[in-house]
Amino acid sequence: MGHEVHIPITSDADMVPARAQGRALALSLGFSTTDATLIATAISEIARNILVHVGRGQMVMRPVHEGNRRGLVVIARDDGPGIRDVEAALEHGHASRGGLGLGLPGARRLMDEFHVASELHRGTTVTMTKWRIRDELERLREQRRDRG
Amino acid sequence: MPVAIVRQGDYLIASVQSDLSDNEVLRLRDDLAERVGQLRLRGIIIDVGALDVIDSFVARSLRSIAVTARLRGADTVVVGIQPDVAIAMVQFRLNLEPLQAALDLDEALVLLDRSAHGEGEDGA
Numbered sequence: 001m002g003h004e005v006h007i008p009i010t011s012d013a014d015m016v017p018a019r020a021q022g023r024a025l026a027l028s029l030g031f032s033t034t035d036a037t038l039i040a041t042a043i044s045e046i047a048r049n050i051l052v053h054v055g056r057g058q059m060v061m062r063p064v065h066e067g068n069r070r071g072l073v074v075i076a077r078d079d080g081p082g083i084r085d086v087e088a089a090l091e092h093g094h095a096s097r098g099g100l101g102l103g104l105p106g107a108r109r110l111m112d113e114f115h116v117a118s119e120l121h122r123g124t125t126v127t128m129t130k131w132r133i134r135d136e137l138e139r140l141r142e143q144r145r146d147r148g
Numbered sequence: 149m150p151v152a153i154v155r156q157g158d159y160l161i162a163s164v165q166s167d168l169s170d171n172e173v174l175r176l177r178d179d180l181a182e183r184v185g186q187l188r189l190r191g192i193i194i195d196v197g198a199l200d201v202i203d204s205f206v207a208r209s210l211r212s213i214a215v216t217a218r219l220r221g222a223d224t225v226v227v228g229i230q231p232d233v234a235i236a237m238v239q240f241r242l243n244l245e246p247l248q249a250a251l252d253l254d255e256a257l258v259l260l261d262r263s264a265h266g267e268g269e270d271g272a
Contacts, residue, residue: 012169012170013171015170016167019167019200034231034235036232037201037230037232037233038235040200040201041201041202041203041236041240044201044203044205045203045204048170048205102204102240106204109239110236110239
């Protein structure tokens with residue numbers, strides 16, 4: 001099983017390992033290569049968002065469990081100025097500095113859950129999750145393993 | 149060097165060798181724009197088969213390469229987009245237009261030859 005990955009986002013060079021580690025963690029958690037690509041792409045957008053708007057931040061990726069679901073959660077934090085209107089920022093085509101405003105809405109479409117908590121002058125935290133449904137076989141094997 | 153660039157006649161073939169940082173993408177864009185004029189190229193082929201991720205920034209940069217090259221008289225074709233990457237681009241609603249895409253180098257060369265001979269503008 002995968003573990004928790006911490007990645008500081010301080011320059012454009014940090015995005016390449018952020019994408020690679022997100023993909024590697026997703027694959028280690030049993031996600032398909034397609035889902036791993038969706039996750040890596042969302043990570044890329046969110047990391048760039050931090051760099052463009054704030055300049056530095058922190059990313060944490062880890063496995064999550066909930067009933068029959070297994071997933072991967074990405075938490076991206078920054079101490080920047082915050083987003084005044086989160087709803088507008090999540091709307092497709094919202095104009096933003098240095099981009100076409102595709103980052104947040106695009107990342108949201110790639111993930112299953114997407115939440116933005118922002119406080120003016122305090123910073124922004126983006127939490128996004130992708131879920132994977134375990135199939136019958138995987139459940140049986142896990143039960144057997146748990147029984148010893 | 150993360151991008152290998154070779155010239156073949158009037159065409160330039162740029163093969164991306166590994167995942168690129170944003171700065172490397174911008175360098176590629178500027179490099180190609182410059183060479184189109186210098187070498188009087190008619191076409192650019194960009195092989196992105198090594199890219200595991202094409203996000204909004206890469207898509208926008210590829211588009212801007214195509215638009216810049218077009219203004220300088222060259223067509224651009226992107227080849228080798230991986231199936232998973234294509235799925236992600238659709239879900240993201242990323243658009244490469246007016247960029248042309250082809251499955252591989254051979255198809256890209258046919259596309260470029262065709263537009264060099266003035267065909268294909270109206271689907272002919």
